[in-house]
Amino acid sequence: MLFAAIVWPEPGQLVRVLEGAFRDVVGAVMDINRAEKKVLVLLRLFGRPIKTWLTLDQLEQA
Secondary structure (H helix, E strand, C coil): CCCCCCCCCCCCCEEEECCCCCCCCEEEEEEEECCCCEEEEEEEECCEEEEEEEEHHHEEEC
């Protein structure tokens, strides 16, 4: 059986949101929670910083 390795982004790396309310918004990785497989991303919406936790399948490298 083959298993795909999880590719974790690095803090400061730019990522693009793939789905949900923030689709196509680019933000910077702030923190990583490997236990819950979530990434804290800093997005800029309407000129304001928004921090949100997203799962790896909701993100791609920008």
